[in-house]
Amino acid sequence: MPPDPPAHRTGLSRRGLLKGGGAVAFAGVSLAALKLPFFATDGASQDPATCRATDLSASQKELIVSNWPAYIDPRKNPDSTFQQFQQQTGITVHYTDDVNDNSEFYAKVRNQLGSCQPVDRDMMVLTDWMAARMIGLGWIQPFDKKNVPNLQANLIDPLRNKQWDKDLDFHAPWQSGLTGIAYNASKTDAVGSFEELLTRSDLSGRVTLLSEMRDTMGFMLKVTGADPREFTDDEWGVAIDKLKESVQSGQIRAFTGNEYTQDLAAGNILACEAWSGDVIQLQFDNPDIKFVTPEEGLSLWSDNMLIPNLATHQANAEKWINYYYEPEVAAKLAAWVNYICPVKGAQQEMEKIDPSLVDNPLIFPDDETLSVTFDFMPLDDQQQIEYEGDWADVTGG
Template sequence: MRIPPKPLSRRGLFTGTLSSAALLAAGGVLAGCGTRAATQTEEGCTSEDRSATEKKLAFANWPQYMDVEESDPSKRPTLDAFVARTGIQVTYTEDINDNNEFFGKVQNQLASCQSIDRDIIVLSDWMSARMIRLGWIQKLDPAKVPNVTANLLPSLLNRSFDPENRIAVPWQAGLAGLAYNGTVTREIRTVDELLTRPDLKGRVTALSEMRDTIGLLLQSNGHDPANFTTAQFDDALAKLKRAVDSGQIRRFTGNDYAPELARGDIAACVAWSGDVIQLSGEDEKIRFVSPESGVLLYSDNMMVPNKATHRGNAEALINYYYEPAVAARLAAYVNYICPVKGAQAEMEKIDPALAANPLIFPGEDLLRRATVFMALDEKQEREYESRFQQVIGA
C-alpha cells in the first residue's frame, strides 16, 4: 500500500535550521579543545564487544525514518521482524534532530573515549566524515556484513571519508538538484538558467546547505565536487554572489522552500529529491530536474561509535537492512533513494509506481552524473562555511 508522504525532508532537518553563528560555534568547540586532544585512535580507544552474551542493541535515528504500521505507529514492521528473527532486542530512539546538535550532545564523551550508550547512530555524510576524521567510529568486519558488500550501490562505494567501505554504511540517500513549478514557469534545465534567466528574477531560492548549493555550482563550472581546489570553490562562490547581488535569488532556505514552490510563490529552486517526491504526488507539474552538469548525491550513514559494546549485533542489523526485500519495505515508507541493489525488483511486488520512480531508484545514467561532495578537513570546513554564510547573508 502506498504510504502518505512525510511532512519533513530528511536533508532539511540536517542543515536547514542551523544558523551561521551556531555552525561556527560547533566548529569552535573542536578548535577550543584542541583537535589533537579530541582525536582518538583505534589502538588508543578500544571497544569491547559483548554481543555474544548480550542480545541487545541501542539504535539512534532521525524522526520518521523507519517504517511504521499506519494503524499503529508503535509497530515497526521491518525492525520488529529483525527482533523476531534474531532475538536481539532493539532499543530504538528518534533522538537525532540535527547533526550539529547531536554532535554537541556526544562530543565530550567520544573525545574522552567514553560510551554514548548507543550502538548505531545515523548521521549525514559530512558529519560522518567529521566523526571518522576524529577517530570516533569503529570499523566494521566485512565478513559480518556480506549483504553490504554484495548490494551497496556502486555510486556509494569508496567515498572519500570511507574509502575502504568499513565505517559508514548508507541508511538512505538523496539527490540535490533543481525543481520548478510548471504552472508558473516553463521548464528549467541548467543551473545557469536558474541563476540568470530574466523571467525567474526574484522567484528563485537556493539551499542554505553549502555542500549542495556550491556542489551544483562547481559542476556547472565543469569542476568536480568530489575533488576541487580552493580556486574552484572561489569561482563557484563568485557565481553565487553575482546571482545574489543581481536579485535573481530571493533567499536561501532549508526545506521550507517546499510549500512556496507548491503555491507558485517561487518558480524554481535548488531542491532535494525527497521533497519533490512529496510535492509531485500532489501536483504533477512540480518537477525535479537533474542538470546535465550533474547532481549531488548525499547519504545518511549507519555507524558504530567508539565504546559501543554490541558491534556484532549492530553488524547483524546493518546486514539485515541490506537484504533487498527488507530494503524495499523500508523505502516504500520513507521514499528516499534506496542504497540497496536488488530492492527495485522487490519494490515491484509492493508498489510498481514507486519501483518506477527515478528519485527512489535512479537509473545508471543519473547515478553516473551524481557526485558525493568532497570530505573537508577542519580548516576547510570552517573557512568554506564562513565564506558561504557571508554570501548568503546568514
C-alpha cells in the same frame, strides 16, 4: 492481485529537519552567530583499536540507535521492518530520532568521543561529510566484515569507493538521495540548469537554494568550471563570488531547508534547488512539480550507519546493518521513506510491495542518471572554518 500499496509518509522529510527550522533569509541573523562547531578540538583524535568496549551482544540482546526523524517505516506496526528485526533476532532496539542536524549532533557527542568516553549509543546515522569527519578522527569502529556480508554484496555500485572509506570498513549507507532542480510546470517554463536558476530574468526573486553548504556550493563549483570532488581555494573563491553576485542581484529569494516545498507547490517560488525525496512527496498531490537533472549533474549523498567507539553491542549493530541490506527489507523501507534505496535487488522486490514505485527514478535511478552524479570533497579543519565563514557571509549577512 498485487498487495495494497503502503501509505506514504507525510510531513517533514529527513533532509528538511535543519537546525532552526526556517528559511535563512538575507535580512536574518548571520549564521556565524550560531557558533557552529568547526571541529578544531585539540587532542580529539582517537585510535579506534584502543578506544573500544567489550562487546556484550551475546549476553545483552539490545541495540541503541540514533537516527533522523521520519526515516523508517512506522515502528509500531507489527509488520514493520523494525518489528520484524526484533522478532527475527530477539534483539530489543532502543530507537531514538534525535539526529536533527549534523553539526548539532556533533556538538552533542564531540566531548565524549574526543576523549574516548561512551556516548551510550551503538549506532548513529550521519550524512557523508560528517561520517567522513568522524571516521577521520578515529571515533568510529570498523565493522567485522564477516557479520555484514549483505553490505559487501548488495550495496549499489555508485555508493562504493568513497574517498574517506573506500573499502566499507566503517560506514553503511542507510538511505541516499539526489540534489537537483525542481520547478512548477504550471507557473514557469522548464528549467534545465543551475546556471538558469542564477541568471534567468523571469525567475528573479522567485528562486530558493538550499541552506546546506555542500549541496549548494557543489553546484556553484560546477557552474564556475571546478570539480566539487577536488578543488582549490582559488576555485572556491570564484564559486562563492558567483553566488554572492546572484544574491546581491535579487535573483535568490532565500536559502532554505525543505520548507521550499510549500512555496513551490503554492507558486510563491517558481524553481529551486531541491532534494529528490521531497519532490516525490510533492508529486503525489501535484504532478506539475518536476524534478530535473541539471546540465551540471546531480549531487549524490547518503546518510550512513556508523558504530561509535565504546559501543557495547557492536555485533547486534552489525546484525541490524546486515538485515537492512536484505533486498526485501530494503524495498519495504524505501516504499515508506521515498529516498534512493542503496541495496541491489530491492527494485525487483518492490514489485511485491508497491508496483507504482518500481520505475520511480528518484528511488531507483537508472545508470544514465547515476553516471552524472558527484559528491563533495572532504574538508580539513582549516577549510571547514574558512569555507563556513564565507558561506555565512553570503547566506546570512
